[in-house]
Amino acid sequence: xxxxxxxxxxxxxxxxxxxxxxxxxxxxxxxxxxxxxxxxxxxxxxxxxxxxxxxxxxxxxxxxxxxxxxxxxxxxxxxxxxxxxxxxxxxxxxxxxxxxxxxxxxxxxxxxxxxxxxxxxxxxxxxxxxxxxxxxxxxxxxxxxxxxxxxxxxxxxxxxxxxxxxxxxxxxxxxxxxxxxxxxxx
Amino acid sequence: xxxxxxxxxxxxxxxxxxxxxxxxxxxxxxxxxxxxxxxxxxxxxxxxxxxxxxxxxxxxxxxxxxxxxxxxxxxxxxxxxxxxxxxxxxxxxxxxxxx
Numbered sequence: 001x002x003x004x005x006x007x008x009x010x011x012x013x014x015x016x017x018x019x020x021x022x023x024x025x026x027x028x029x030x031x032x033x034x035x036x037x038x039x040x041x042x043x044x045x046x047x048x049x050x051x052x053x054x055x056x057x058x059x060x061x062x063x064x065x066x067x068x069x070x071x072x073x074x075x076x077x078x079x080x081x082x083x084x085x086x087x088x089x090x091x092x093x094x095x096x097x098x099x100x101x102x103x104x105x106x107x108x109x110x111x112x113x114x115x116x117x118x119x120x121x122x123x124x125x126x127x128x129x130x131x132x133x134x135x136x137x138x139x140x141x142x143x144x145x146x147x148x149x150x151x152x153x154x155x156x157x158x159x160x161x162x163x164x165x166x167x168x169x170x171x172x173x174x175x176x177x178x179x180x181x182x183x184x185x186x
Numbered sequence: 187x188x189x190x191x192x193x194x195x196x197x198x199x200x201x202x203x204x205x206x207x208x209x210x211x212x213x214x215x216x217x218x219x220x221x222x223x224x225x226x227x228x229x230x231x232x233x234x235x236x237x238x239x240x241x242x243x244x245x246x247x248x249x250x251x252x253x254x255x256x257x258x259x260x261x262x263x264x265x266x267x268x269x270x271x272x273x274x275x276x277x278x279x280x281x282x283x284x285x
Contacts, residue, residue, distance in 0.1 A: 038206035088262040110208035118201040138236035175256035183263040
C-alpha cells in the first residue's frame with residue numbers, strides 16, 4: 001500500500017512540469033505574435049497576429065483556473081472586438097497589401113521607452129515576488145466545498161459589485177449610442 | 187507554477203503594446219496596441235486573483251473586458267470620423283490643435 005502511494009506521488013511529481021512547459025510554449029508564441037503585430041507592414045496581418053495573442057491570453061486564464069474569464073475573453077475579444085477592428089480596417093480602406101508608411105520615423109525612441117519600462121518593471125517584479133509560488137488550488141479558502149469558480153464569480157458580481165455592474169450596463173449603452181451618433185453619415 | 191512567470195509575461199506584452207502605441211501611425215493599429223495593453227493588465231489581475239485565492243481580481247478583469255469593448259467601439263467611430271473628414275487615419279497628421 002505504501003509503495004503504491006509512493007509510486008503515485010512520484011508520478012505526480014514527474015508530470016508537474018508538463019503544464020509549465022505548455023505555459024512557456026504559449027508565452028513564447030504570444031510574445032512573438034505581439035512583436036510581429038507591432039512590426040508588420042500589413043494592417044490585416046496585424047489584426048490576425050492580435051488574434052493569436054488574445055487566444056493566448058485565454059489559455060493563460062485557463063492556467064490560472066479562471067475558466068469563465070477565458071470563455072468571456074474568447075467571446076468578447078475573438079468574437080466581437082476582432083470583427084469590429086477588421087470592420088475598421090475595411091471602412092478606412094486600408095490597402096490589402098504591404099504598406100510602406102505605418103511607423104513614425106523616430107522608431108528608436110519608442111523602442112527605448114518600451115525597453116526601459118520593461119527593465120524597470122521586471123526588476124521590481126523580481127524584487128517583490130521573486131520565488132512566490134501560486135497555490136495549487138486557486139479557489140478561495142472560505143468558499144463552500146464543491147463550489148466552482150464561475151459560481152463564485154457570479155455570486156460576487158451580483159452581490160458585492162451589483163451597483164458597478166449596473167453602471168457598466170449603462171456605460172455600454174452610452175458607448176453604443178455614442179458610437180452610432182459619432183459615426184453616422186449625414 | 188510561479189506567480190512571476192505570469193507577471194513577467196504581462197510586463198513584456200504591456201511594453202510591446204506601449205511601443206506599438208508610440209510608433210504606429212495608423213489609427214486602427216494604435217487601437218490594436220491599446221487592446222494589447224489592456225490584456226496585459228487583465229493577466230495581472232487574474233494572476234493576483236489566483237495568488238491571493240480571492241475572486242475579486244477576476245471580477246475586475248471581466249469589468250475591464252466590458253469597458254474595452256465600449257472603448258474600441260467609440261474609438262473606431264472616432265477613427266472613422268477622422269478618416270471621413272481628412273481622407274487619412276494617420277494620427278501624426280491629426281494636428282489641428284497644434285499652435
